[in-house]
Amino acid sequence: MIKVQDLVKVFGAKRAVDGVSFSVERGEVLGFLGPNGAGKSTTMRMITGFIPPTAGTVTVGGFDTVENPIPARRLIGYLPENAPAYTDMTVAGFLNFAAEIRGLRGDAKRKAIHRVVEMCFLEPVMHQSVETLSKGYRHRTCFAQSILHDPEVLVLDEPTDGLDPNQKHEVRGLIRRMGASKAIIFSTHILEEVDTVCSRAIIIDRGRIVANGTPEELRRKSESAGAVTLRVSGVNGAALSQRLAQLSTVKRSAILEEDSAGVTARVFPKPAVNAVLARSVAEAVQGWRIEELHTEEGRLDEVFRSITMPETAKMGGEGDRKNPR
Amino acid sequence: MNAWSNIKTIAKRELGAYFSSPLAYVFIVIFLLLSGFFTFMVGGFFEIGQASLAHPFFDWHPWFYLFLVPAVGMRLWAEERRVGTIELLLTMPITPWQAIVGKFLASWLFLALALALTFPIVITVNYLGSPDNGVILAAYLGSWLMAGAYLAVSCITSAMTRTQVVSFIVSVVFCLFLILAGFPPVVRLLSGWAQPWLVDTVTSFSVITHFDGFQKGVLDSRDVIFFLSIIVFSLFTTGVILRGHRAG
Known part of the structure; x- marks a missing residue:
């Protein structure tokens, strides 16, 4: 569904994304890992067509996101970083707007809104303005917007950021369930999410993919794997x-x-x-x-550290033994 | 049709945003107070003794709009960029120009509403005498077109920044140029040393020159085209600026 080919994005002198290629099929949940500023959000913004790539191509459902953006965007649901939403609107008004701009009208619109309100537990705040919402509700409001049209492709930039542990658990469950029938790509800093949600993970550092595999495969790369x-x-x-x-x-x-x-x-x-x-x-x-x-099965955080900051990994590798997994 | 329904959806949301904040009400009240004050106190509506709105009422519009229209337009894109909703808006299955036109139309309609609410002055002048209502209608149309031109300029400055205040100030400066280029004292100063063709070129960029015809009741297609071309050019520039941000 999503095909990324040799993607490059240059901001001034910085190569934010530097030759990234991967693909995500229906039924896959791809976890996107990497330190801050590694190029995760930039890659996602190019997939959703918000920013054009400097070089390389992205196709979604066969549509090139630069040449043929509208049909590609119809297939995508997108939760941007920090979950922005129009602060002056009510939750109901915001979802109504999102539904209309997705071309939903009348009965189809009502049903779609009802469905996402139930999935994201937004019922109690429907008539509250977005401005007055707690961070968790605001986040879920924007998440609801992204699944409103039941998209085949979901791009979620840190979908569990700012949620409390229960909400995190809820959202992970939601992503995993939806992953059965959709192509999902999501970024996270939380390594345990990779295990509970992803079918595959990519680690990206300084704009390049440095690891790509199932969580088990990645864990096996850890120094303690097999120890x-x-x-x-x-x-x-x-x-x-x-x-x-x-x-x-x-x-x-x-x-x-x-x-x-x-x-x-x-x-x-x-x-x-x-x-x-x-x-x-x-x-x-x-x-x-x-x-x-x-x-030991190996530990993702060890792999993450040894790949993204090679010089300090040796110290961490054997020093801490708390939480062995 | 699809494009049109997208534009309508955007415009509807934008209009809703005006009225869900105090901005709309504050703006309308101030606009009406100012136009009343200038017409009766400064413009000398009664002293002139003419059944006409041209001088006491419409003469002030280029100056009101200088401050009021950028206040309406400043949030259009600056706010989207500040809150980050621009990322949602421009990844929806719509083209950027549909969003640009939708937002512009919403604000322009809002200005039309504010302008329409000055209708008591028309009733007053009709009650006191027998003005040429065709002229008044033409002047209203010209005033609205002029507001649209200012607004489109504000769209550009709003797209340039994420700070509304910066957008406001820059667009006031741009609009001031549009006025001063045809403001009689400036024109006199200019014609003292410049060649006539230069003076003509400069004044032809002024909203005052082009609004003048409407105030006299003359619907000159060149004046209409002048305002429309400022709007089209400015919206196009807005699109270029927005694309520039995204391209990095």
Whole structure:
């Protein structure tokens, strides 16, 4: 549905987007990750036709967004960054305007508005002016606008930004459900959303795509992917390290925590021995009491960090062990 | 037809925006107070002793509009850019010129309404004497066209900035030029040293020169075309500026 080919956008001397290509099919939810200023919003603005690309093409449903913008835009629902809405209008008035400009009239318009009001829980604020809404309601009002015409393509720029945890959960559920029948692309800073919502994720940095794959594939790129974390009691760190260092499967090991009760260590495998590492580690520490032993799946934030800021990633990679997943 | 219904939808929203804020009411009240004050107190409506609106009433319009029309036009694009709704508007399945024309028409209709509400002065002059109502009608038409020209200039300045105040000031300056180019004292000053062809060229850019005919009841197609061409040119320029912002 969405095809992006060698997209480039230059602002003055800065190449905000520098040769980005990807495609999104119906039934896919593509997560767009990257640090601030990486070019996420600029790419989305080019997809929706708000700004023209310096070079490259975007087609939506087969329509080039520069050559043939109107039919392309008909297929797109767009939630811009910061969810702008006309502050002087009521929610009802705003949705009515959005429906009319999408060509909906009469019964079709009423039904469409009713549907999105229910989906986005806007009933209590329908006759309130947008100006007086809380951030969450304002955000959902703009979100409602984007799905009003039941578009085949959804482009959502930080759809969960500024929502409380319950609302975030609601919106993620909504995106996942709609993803079954639409092509969705959304940007986020929240890495857990990638797991709960996306079927595929792209990491973009300084205008270039630096990673593209399913959440599992991305996680496997993490340094800790395939590593074994174990906690043993009744031994000191030095003894454990020594024992582990003798294993042929181990590249290196690191002591994460050591106290009177025991030692927690992470063991990194040599290339291509992932599967047998856990067993060989378990055999090696026989005789001591193993309290915990598991293989790390890898962590998205680690991948994100190591890709987008390579020089500091090494420090973060093994230092923090809170929240291992 | 599709284009027209898009323009209508945009214009309807824009008109609604005027009336949902105090702007519309404040504007209309001030406009009516000012035109009443100038007609009776400064213009000497009674002292002239003529059943005519040309001098006491319409003479002031180029000057009222200098401040009032930019106040109406300043928010058109500046506000959209400040709040960010321009990103919604221009990614809807409409062309930019439909949005530009829709917004312009809404404001122009609003000005027509304000102008129409001065009707008591027409009733007054008819009650006191027997004026030529054809002349008055022509002058109203000219006044409305002139307001449209100012408004279109305000569209340009509004598209240039996200700050309404900047838009207001710049468009006052632009409109002031449109007036002064034909303002008699300036013309006299100019004709003291400039060649006649230069004086003619400069004055032909003035709204005063072109409004004059309407005030006398003369509907000259050149005057109509002058105002319409300012409108068309300005709206076109607005489009170019908006495209320029988006192209980065």
